Amino acid sequence: MNFPIWPEQASTFATEVDNIAYVLIGLTIFFTVAVMLALMFFAIRYRRGAKVDRSNPVHTSHTLELAWSVPPLIIALGVFAWSVVPYASVYNPPKDADEVYVIGKRWMWHLQHADTGIRENNELHIPINRATKLTIISQDVIHGFYVPEFRVKRDAIPGYYNTCWFQPTKVGKYFLFCTEYCGTNHSQMGGWVYVMSAADYAQWEKQKGRKSGSFEAKATTPADEGEALFRQYGCGNCHTATDTARAPSLVGLYGKERTFTDGSKVPADRNYLRKAIIMPENTLLKGYGTVTRMPSYKDLSEDDINQLIAYIQSLGAVTSAPKVATTDTTSAATPSSRGAQPTRNLP
């Protein structure tokens, strides 16, 4: 009979996690067996009716107590410390990781590759040996994005982004599960992650990215779609190339430090940007008074917000004189070379 006992190790993270798990399994077996053997041995040897030496029984021994507290404590702390390293690394994706936006909703996963804009539902195709970063959010309740064979899991929480990353090391087709109970079809909310060789992946990208004979042109990048949204919602009416009294400039905004009216500072990361778009009244910047003039764009979908943020990310620093607002259609979307985003200017 062919049934699995151990999941495949399909990412760099998987190996690290499994190594810790092997040690923990060893410790579990060791201590359980030791305790059970000791218990059974004593119980049988000292059963009533057995004529053995029970003289001078011991009732307390500080030495023993130390002996069986301190070594386990040291081992425990050792395992703890060892385990921090892979966990911390999950929080720190490499700078050149491929980004994928993930939106969980009841009951499916929407994914979009940030560089090419290719969208997938319940499936993720990624190339082998490249770091992939997931930016995950939920549209409704809390979901969990889980790929067991990568040993990676992150909750998809409504209201803020979670990120994680992994580097797949083995070509194959792997389970994708939702692991945070979300209602009726929780156990059907899953799919597949396909890890492909570089060549296969490039071909897949080409195929998906360019649908010959279909209604769509090739997939537009999120930054392009974001730009379209930017126009559609008239953001440029206030957010021009430079800071004005009405609104700060968005150029080079991503990652800059923002200071709020109460003096606190945060870097302008995705979570800040998201909040600033849909609840600007909660991100009052210093120097702009106590009231935001920005209307709240609460009705934007998570997908829209992803595009807008991608667009903002693509806005480079202002080079020379501020550009006059024009309707600029020159920045046609081109499939980007991997990892590099074209610097854009405001329309």
Add this chain to the structure above:
Amino acid sequence: MSVEVAPAEHAHGHHGDLAHQFEQMDQQNESYIVGMWTFLVTEIMFFGALFLCYTLYRSQAQGVFFEISRHHLNVLLGGTNTVLLLTSSFTMAMVVYNAQQKDRNKQLIFLTLTILLSFGFLVIKGFEWSEKFQEHHVMGPDFHYGAPPPTPGVQPLATGKDVGYEYQVHDYQAQMYFSLYFGMTGLHAVHVVLGIIVMGVLWIMIFRRHPAVQYYMPVEMTGLYWHFVDIVWIFLFPLFYLIPHP
């Protein structure tokens, strides 16, 4: 059918107040005190979670809290309530003292005062709340805050409904504020009502010279509870009524 099988009677002297599970009066008294303190610890944890939520949400929207408080919470009424409750704590302490002195009349007088003061508290609360109902500030489908847009030149320290707004207040933010307001003052009011009921029962028992109140312990326990209710209000008052300009 007879009750006991054990031939021996309990060894302790039959003090009328001594419950059968206790051996001596001071054991009983200390037990009741420890029990009431333990119960108050649970109440601290109970309210504490709400205070945590309040702290979290106020720190995220300080301007909003400030505006709503100065526009819709009447410091005079709240302050009066504070004075009423503090005074009622004093009168309650007098009840306890007189219970220890076994002075029935003074107990009844001070207990009456305490109950009246507490009713006063509830009446003022009633006014405040009914106003909020009329203004649609109660959570639910009818909630509507509808702050006017902020105007320049608003005096930071001015209070009252007609003061302009310096900070913008959205409905959903106001809803958070009022949820916390009604949740916390509501829970507190429930505790006040329960306290009044207990005091009422105590009053009747003292009046009728019920054996259980011949000893001061029930009054002392009620006193402890009442002081706790007062202390919670001492925290609630500044947190909701005296929010400073951010």
Add this chain to the structure above:
Amino acid sequence: MSASALKPGALGEVTSAKRLHYLNWSYTVRDWLLTLDHKRIAILYLVSISVMFALGGWAAAMIRIELTSPHGHILENDTYNKIFTMHGVLMVFFFLVPSIPATLGNFVLPLMLGARDLAFPKLNLLSWYFYMAGAALTLYAIISGGVDTGWTFYTPYSSVYSNSNVVLALVGIFLAGFSSIFTGINFIVTIHKMRAPGLTWFRLPLFVWATYAVSVVIVLGTPVVAITLLLVVAERLWNIGIFNPVLGGDPILFQHLFWFYSHPAVYIMILPSFGVISEVIACFSRKRVFGYSFVAFSSLAIGVFGFLVWGHHMFITGQSMYTGIVFSVLSFLVAIPSAIKVFNWTATVYKGTVWFTAPMLYAMGFIGLFTVGGLTGLFLASLAVDVHLNQTYFVVAHFHYVMVGGAMMGYFAGLHFWWPKITGRMYPEFWAKLAAGITFIGFNLTFFPQFIVGYLGMPRRYHNYPSEFQVWHIMSSAGASVLAVGVLIPGIYFLYSLKYGPRAGSNPWGASGLEWMTQSPPIKDNFDEPPVVTWEAYNYEDEVVEETVRDQAAGLEVQRELIGHTPPVTDESKRTDTRPGIPRNE
């Protein structure tokens, strides 16, 4: 009254005349439903908890039946979700949390302390009525449509999206929480204030230490979850938005508040079992628990540390990495006191005299299963591994090992141990041992495969799963049927023993402890006279060597040989205790 001058009938033993005790002095319904006797209240709890356990167990059976097939055909999605919620809610809030404290604790604690009752008998009765009200509401919520949020009620699913009877169920749990709080208050005051003269803290049985730690945890933690559940109710009813991100709320705030109680709750569920195990191991090794003060303090340490680790349920929510690190190290530390206990119990058996009675078998099973359960907890405390294992069946297996293999087995050990005291009857030993063995085997068959399928990635709360996992699920479900048999058998023989079991004397086990120095079942006021304690706990080693006790005069058919392991001290000046000797069934 000196117990060494025992003769049949002296303690109100079995004589030809019918003796009056707490059970038979009145049979009216009023005297049961309005009783203030802690022993009767314990029986009331025993019955109601058993009913809830049976219902929760039925839900478990439905889950396991459904999971035999990977693309579930027996239950609809929503029904399955409601069934596992029912299983969790009933088992956690209505069985595990009250089980030992409300039944065994209520019954035995005053007896162990030499008291006539708990400090606040009326509060005790009120606590049972709150439990019943909570149970009634929750069951009504389940029957009239069900609740499908999972026992953890995560927001915003429970507060905004779920279309089930969440409010009713939450109010039911709220009431059960107050039942728990009242019991906790009662126990704290009783232990502080109502110990018999001479019964100092370090002469207390370890069950009392465990009960004390539990009560402190209950008193500090339960109010927080009570208010949290009320906030979810308020959110459902009035849309207050406190956990709803669309309205500016934070769904993770719910998780912090919920787990702040629910992690200590698991220590509420296990600490009393620790207490029972200490009693049982000591009695059936005829030996004082090794490292008494270490075991006592470790109970307190677990209670305190238990409040510091709640964040380990949230490692993958995206909380700050540093938060995760702090919670992880604390979670590793909290394992150490439990390990100390396990080692101390094992060392107790060394040079003891071991009786393999049913309670002892349950206790030995407990030690093994709890060790596995506790160590697998380390997998989950370990940050990197928890990323993989969180919300999988590995977690399910872990907590069932500690909760069923641990807490439930401890409960059964205690029920068997104190059954003669509670009912005055002996259960049939052969069937009890058989049930213990079947339970142990069935339990492992059920839950061990879940570790494997969990590591493979099988998520929790799934009734649809990849077919590759089916083998493990079938193994688990097969084991569950064995476990069910093992758990049902005691139900049958306990009931049988009430009428047909041999009558028990005051101390059929020859155990130490004040509760064994009064008749079985105890009289209404527990003791004829309040005892005065001048001896240490677990003073088993004063026994006389090679004494055979026949109890036919008392109607007991069992012969017990108490073979001590130290020769009796004949030189009176060398005896440090002046204890009147273990009462026996003579």
